[in-house]
Structure formats: structure tokens, C-alpha cells
Amino acid sequence: MTTDPRKNATEATRKAHAALAARLPLADDTDFARAQRGLLRRTGDVEVLPTEPPETVNPSLWRQARLNALHGLYEVTDGVYQVRGYDLANVTFVRGADGWIVVDPLTAAETAAAALATLREHFADERPVTAVIYTHCHVDHFAGIRGVVTDEQVASGAVRVIGPEGFLEHAVSENVIAGTAMSRRALYMYGLMLPKDARGHVDTGLGRAVAGGTWGLVPPTETVRETGTELLVDGVRMVFQVTPGTEAPAEMNFLLPDHRALCLAENCTAVQHNLYTPRGAEVRDALAWSGYIDEALRVYAPAVDVVFASHHWPRWGEAEIASYLTKQRDAYRYLHDQSMRLANQGLVAAEIAEELELPPGLADEFFLRDYYGTVNHNAKAVYQKYLGWFDANPAHLHPLPQVEAARRYVAYMGGADAVLARAREDFAAGDYRWVAEVVNHVVFADPANAAARALQADTLEQLGYQAESGPWRDFYLTGAQELRQGTPNAPGLRTPLQPDVLRGMPGSMLLDYLAVRLDGPRAARRTLGLALRLSDAGTTHRVELSHGTLHHTRVDEAADAVSLDRATLARLADDPSLLEAALADGSVAASAETADDLRELLKLLVAFDLFFPVIEP
Template sequence: MEAILIEFRKISSKPVKAIILTHFHTDHITGANAIIEAEKATSNETIEIYAHETTEDLMFGFSDTYEIGLSRGVRMLGSLIPKIDNFRTGAGIGPELLINTDSELIIPKPTITYVRHKSFCVAGVEFELIHTPGETNDQTTVWLPKLQTALPGDNFYKTFPNLYTIRGSPARSAKQWYRSLDRVRELKAEYLVGSHTRPVIGKEVVAGTLLIYRDAIKYVHDQTLRLLNKGYTATEIIQVLRLPDKVRDHPHLQEHYGTVAWSIRGIFTNYLGWFSGDPKDLHPMTDKERASRLVRLVRRSRFSNTSAALTILREAQSSHKRSMKKYKKMGRHIIADDKWALELAEYLRDINAVKGSHANTAKQIRISSLRALGSEEISPNGRSYYLTYAAELETGLSLRRVKSVRAFVINSSSVRTVLGMLSSKVNGLECQCKNYSIGLDYSDIKESYLVTLRNSVCDVFSPIPHDTALDAHLKTTMSTYKSMMAEEKDLDMEVSLGNVEILQGSVRIYKNFLDCFDSVNST
């Protein structure tokens, strides 16, 4: 900060009257003391420090994990990597973090705080502080209305957002983040000044950049939600989720800091916690145990004339048989052997490595190992999970809600809730190049809604803004519309009966719009 002050004094000799902390992260607070000490040399005036009401608690709450956070943070930001050309590529959102394991940090305490949105005037400068939780829960956007300038802290920088930081912290809420960016968009700024990368200049450029940035976050959030509800694990979602081309290629969304894969894991964890849903992950083998068994398997495979897949299958059989043998003799399974058998059988399934009778053998090993693990599980929750999963494999048992139950939920929900369901039903990249603005009027409740699709992201607004150019505009009743979304009534039939009126566009346009989504009454 001392070096920055030297440069600052080259363009202004005016005294510093206030400091604004946009959030509690170390790189945004520890420079404040240098400013305060420099000003003391020329003035006895107190410099007020502005921040959100939660910032101080978060500053010191961070101390709970400070030791491991520092170690992982130094690794993540490369503070100790030698500065060699073509070797060290910076810290993602800046050249380098000038903090390491021997840094002594002085943390300033805020003196003036706010809650949601508050206006101030200091030294003739009018500014507003707006609570916009995103990268942190205390994130503040500073709005300078006379200069038409927004400073969004770390909610925006020229890289894909860091929805989960590998230095370690709870995953950030993607939903909070894109909603906060919507608040910044409402300011209609001429200048957007992020904390780490160059300003964005021009009202239209700022609006377009913020729009695609929030769309990127919402797309990853909504598609992760869509796929986890279909039963995908986080790893499986990462394998299939791809950004729309326009989003992927945007210069502000390159993965120089945050990544799509880490974001997916963070979102998955926020909704479902640490458990993947795969029963082998309930009580996973230790890395040491797995490594030891792999070494023994590789050693034995050197003397085998069978394929790698059959070698793995025989190892799974052998491991499970040892467990079953002990059960028959002692009434207890060898849990480690059943875990190993289950893992190996799942490897064969994952890569579709065996066919016919061998595939059936692998499946039977999975079923029997799950039952063995269930029988040894003390927790009723874990026991039931193992045994139910085994029944699903053996009988094809489905745990999905039946269509009539989903229809009941749709018909019992508000129109806003039903329309909100569309966000996590967008059919991936199917309509990434199509834009729709659909108007929906409900005559019985006297409400109107705008549903948009852009960059494979669906948004819902009410009422319909007056200046919206609609591709299609329908008028009906709430009950008729919900019955159609529940697939109990047919759109064409309701139009012919006069229960749905086409005010603008056509039925075909509306159907094309719906084709971009999975059915609301589907898993």
C-alpha cells in the first residue's frame, strides 16, 4: 500500500477523509493502516472506516481456520513460487499477493457501518453503500451517483468468478451472487470499476458485460441443480456440463481464477452436502488402504493371462468371497473387503469394461457387497441407504415421484413458483443461440409475468415491463396454465376451447420456447 500511496500522491495532494472496506478479505483490508499512518503525519483528523455491519465479525471469525487457510492460500496464490519467466503466471486476479507465512497483518476495525443500503456524503463526495453478497456475505458495492460509477468489490473481475476458493471456505452462494449483480445492473452505471482488473467503460458495454457475467453464474447454478435432481454426482455433472459458446468465449469469463468445475462442486455441496449419493462414499476406504490393495492387485496381475477387466472382476469376486466366508463362519463380514469389492465392481460399470455374464457377475457383486455393508452398519440411516440401493440395483426399483404426485405439487403451487421451476429445466445447450421473451397474463388473479430465455438461462419477472418486445403473449387462468404445465391439459385443445388466448405471436412460437426445457412434470 505504501507504493500505491506514492503513486496516488502524484495525482492528488488532497487528504484522505474516509476508507471504505468492500469486504473482509485480507487483500482488501490490511492496506488501510498504511493510509491511516501516512495521514497522521500531516493531520490529526480521524479517518472513518466504512463497511457492512457484518464485516468486523467476519474479519476475526476468519481466525478459526487461519493456519490452514494461510497455508492453502499461499499455495493457491503462488506467493513463494520463484519469479521465473514462463513459470509463474500471476495470482489470477493480480500479479502477486504480497503476503506469506511471516507477514504481520494489522486489521482495521470499521467505525461506521450500514445494513442494506445507505447514502453518505464525505468531503463533498456523495456515495451509496449497497449490500451485495457474493464472493463474501459482507460484500459492498459502492455507488457514486454523480460520477455514474459502480465499484462492486470482488463480485466482478475479468475472469470466471471464484464460486469456490480452493484455499478453503464454505462455497459461495451462486444464487446470492447473480442476484447481487442484478442489483448492480439496475444502477445503469457508465463506469464499472472492479477491485482487481481494469474498469469497464460505457453504459452499454457495462450493461452487456454484467449481463453475461451474471448469466454465466446462473447457468452453472441452474444446470447443476437440474442434473443433481436427475441423480448425477458432482463428478458426473462436471463431465457433462458445458458453458454456452457465447459465455465460454467471453473475455471476462476465462477460467483464470475461478473454474466451472470447482463451481459445480461448490454448488452441489451447498445443496446436498459432502455426500455424493454413491453408497461407496458413505464410509470410503482410506487412501492408504486403497493404495495398498492396488499395489497388490498390480503385482498379481503381472502373472495373469487374462484381460485387465477380468483381473479386476476376479479381484472383486475374491475380496467379496473372503468377506462372505467369514460371515458364514463368524456371523460378521470383513467390511474392508466388501468396500474394495464394491469399488472394483463400480469401476467396471463406469468404463463399461465387461459384457454379458461378466457384467451380470459384477452387478451381483455390487448388490451383495451393498447388503453386506448394510448389515454391518450401526446407523439405521446408513444401513437403510445401503440396503435400499441394493434393492434398486436388483429389482429396478424407482425412487422418483410418480407423475400424478408431481402434478399435484404443480397445481398446489403459486404461478410464480411454477414459472420459477423453468430455470432448472432449461435443456442445457439445446437452445443456446435462441432468445425468447414470453408474456403470460393470468386473468383470474390479475397478474402478468415475463419469462425470458437467453444464453440458456431462464428468468422470470412480474409485471411485464412496458417496453418489452414479446415473441409471444398468452392470456389464460392460473388453474388452466398450471394444468397444462402438469401435462393434464393440452395447449392446442385449450386454445380451441377459448381457455387460452394468443394476444401476440403464435402457439408455434410458444411451443418452440417450451421445447427448450425439460417438462416441469419430469425428473
């Protein structure tokens, strides 16, 4: 029997929890009433989290986890229903004249199908799905679509699929160029490899957890390009507000005027959201985000009795809606303006993050607490958007890389044993942020130092227990787990391009992805030119290898083109040895000369293994 290496909360962590609990009205049950309002049906096991938080969980995050654990079918207003708690996000169903309109069909076909089954069982309604609305291009809002409709229904026109302008491009591209790095970091952010218990993953803040299952992408059949666009969808009037560059690069809210209901997509939820997501993505525009909420507040809110979103629970009533939208608007504007005020007064990102706090009236709202995004890393995101990584201190312009710097730091501090002796004293005093910083140098200087790994793991664990943010908790605890167990050893485990992603990916984007995989130093002295006809995309591209870079240009035709489809090209990039069989079976059509060029190119590509080290060098 293996002993669990995880520790309990220290006295310092218990004191930190008590201090936070004393500052916040954790006994206020208003959100619990909102989250349970309109419950129509609850299926499966009901996970009831006790009121009293474990000592290993931040009490505010525990409150959020209890709210997110409430699940089932809920009525938002007559004709509008949500299934919550089956996945990271909510799925919304709007009753149409002939069937059901599905809004944001979750992450997996299995969870989406279960949600639809719950709806149909409750209403004894077997009418078909007539339309799907994607509010934005994040995977937990579209990838379960095949759980509610088939490709044949969409292709025949029986089901409309409606999304914002740029949806397909961004749904496909967000996880391509940086896909492996983003996937690895997502394992940390969502605690996907942690036990689900009081010393492991508890909640993401945005929802319980990311669902596993069958992932898919069906492109929209219709695109909304302008705010004010009105569509009649299965007899239901919908008026759209396009909000690009907010929580997602392609996103939209919509008004149901005849229901007096407003869907806010993921632009307003019961958390402070990310301006920068720790899994990695482009920084979001806090100023634009605030502006679109202001537009919703002025233009749409006066005509509604309820607002709902693709996460968490609705808000009802004129006064509550106005307060909710006003404070959401003001929070993102405050983060933007005050971060840049401090930047223009000479503070750098880390200093701004330490100084900045939301003001009274915002900081005490649970829907603006640090459950997902945090003031700390959002302030840094604003700085990054305008000023980038460099803080203008010349000493930071060209620092030593982590491992070399770590070795020198440890030597300067008298060696690893001296560092660890002092770090243990600071750990006993509860100075965990400093211990994590200093012991990280010992780990990077000598990753085999078992004492350093153990102390660093214990330190990150306590930081995780104290974190109010679900992602921060999971980052800390995953780091602790990998220090104790080692970086997962799974060579050859990769994140292949999904078939639906390939079908939605323009040939130029696929070639950009291959360019990132080119081993530049090995390719630097090679020159090569060939044409690729991507048969399923119907496009031809002239490809040129020059000075370690891969360029491509769309051309009308090329007599000497290698012909293959996008999936075959992706497979060959992962395993060049498959080329001979592909030439033999005709899935690649090429002359002997162009086959040689393709063979040479493929050999210059590198594969990206998923489990690269994060918490150690």
C-alpha cells in the same frame, strides 16, 4: 551447481496449448486498450511480458498475465483514480472536498503507501486521507490500511472507516478456526513457494501475486447495513448496495452518483470467480450472487458511465456495461441452475463438472474464462452447497482412508513396478489426469518410492503447464515441487493470531478457537471448570471441560476468575511453559487453585504446525 529438476512442456502439452489457442481470439487486444486507458503515471520497472507465450504456460493464462502486468496510476473518471498492479488487488482513490477517500487499501502497508505516494506525486497533492472504504472482508482489501492512515487519525475522528455489516466478524473469523489448514493450502493456491518464472508462478488470474509486507486491521468506525444507504463522505455522495454471501460473506458495491460511476467490489471482475476457493472457505451462493448483479444492472447501471472493481480494469459506456453485467449475472445463474438440473437428474458432483460448460455467448467471453474460478470446480461447489460431500452411492459412505486404500489398490494392480510401467505408457500418451490419479496411489502407499514421486511430479507439472486457471497451475506446480524436494521441514513454524485480529476478536471466538485445539481423546476423561476474565475485551467467560469438549458461557462476573488479556491467552495456548513467568509478572492474575486449572487446560491444547504434508501422507 544444482540442476533444475523442472521439465519442459511435452508434445501433448504443446498440442493442448495449440488447440486452445485455435479456439480463442487471443489476438483480440480490446482488453489491452481497456487496461491501459486513463494511464497517468507508471513508476518503477516496467515488466513487459512478450506476446508469444512460453510453451510451459497456457496461452490464455499468459494473455491474462500480460494484462495483469500492466501497472500504474489510472484515471477511471474525473475525480476517481486507481493504482493497479502493486498488489493482488487494486486500490481506488476518490477526490473529496478536503482530502482523499481510499477504497480497499490492499494487502500490505508498504504497497498501500507506495500507491498513495504515486497518487500524490502525480497530482502534487499532499491533502490528507479523510476516509477509507472497505468493500469486503478479504485480506487483500483491508490489511494495508496503515500505509495510508494511522490509528490516531482514526481514533480522533479525522478519518472515517466504513465497511459492510459483518465486516469485522468475518475479517477476523475467516482464517481462525481453519486458519492453519487454510494458510497451508494458500501456499499452494498462490504459488507462494514457487519460482516466479515460465515454469513456476506466472499469475493468479485475479492479479499478479499476493504482496508480502506489514499486515493490519483497523475496525470500521461506521457500518453499512442496508442497500440504498446514502452517505456524504468528504463531500462525495455514495449510495451503497449490500451484497452478503457473494464473493465474500460481508461485501458491498457502491454508486458515486455525481461521478456516474459504480464500484462492483469483487462481485464482477475480469475472471470467472470462485464459488469455492481451493484454499478452503465456505461455499459461496451462486444464486444470491447472480441476484445482486441483477439488482446492480437494473437499479444502478442505468445511472453510470463507468463500472470499476477492486481487481482488473474498468468498463465504460452504456452498451458495454449492460453486456458485461448481464453476462456476469447469467454465468453465475447458469452455473447454479444447470448444476442442480443435472443433480436432480442423478448426476453427482464429478459427473456434473465433466458435463457442464458455459453456453455460447458466455464461454467465449474472456472475463468469464477459468483464470481464477473454473466451471469444473464451481459446479462441484454448487453441488456441495445443496447436497454436501456424499454422492448417495453406499460404496462411498464409509471408504477406506487414503493410505490404506492406496496400499490395496497398488497390491490389486500387481505392485508398484507394474503400476509405474503402465503409468509411464499413459504419460507418454499425454493421459496426465489418469496418471496423476493412479500414481498418487503408489506415492501414498509408499512415499519413499522415488520413481513414483518423480513420475507424479512430472505429471503434475504438465497439468500445471496446461492449466488456464492460475490457482490450478500453482496447485499442480507446488505439488510437483514438494514431491521433488520433500514437504518443507519447519517444525514449530505456525500461523500465530495477528495482534489486530486478536483486538478485533470477541472473547467467545478466541475460546472457540482454543476448543478446536483441544486434544479430545486426551481430555475425554478430564473435567474442569474455571472462569476467564479477558481484561482488554471487558468480558468474563465460564469455561467447562466435559467429555473432550470445551464449552464457554458469557457471565457478568466471577469472583474466582483468572484475569488476563486476549494476547496473553493466545501466547499461553501456543506455549504453556510461559504461564509461570506470566503469573510472576502479573500478566495473569489467578489464585493457586485457578492457576492449576488453567495450567491443566493449557497442557491439553495442541499446536498446529504450518507445513503438514499435502502431496504425500
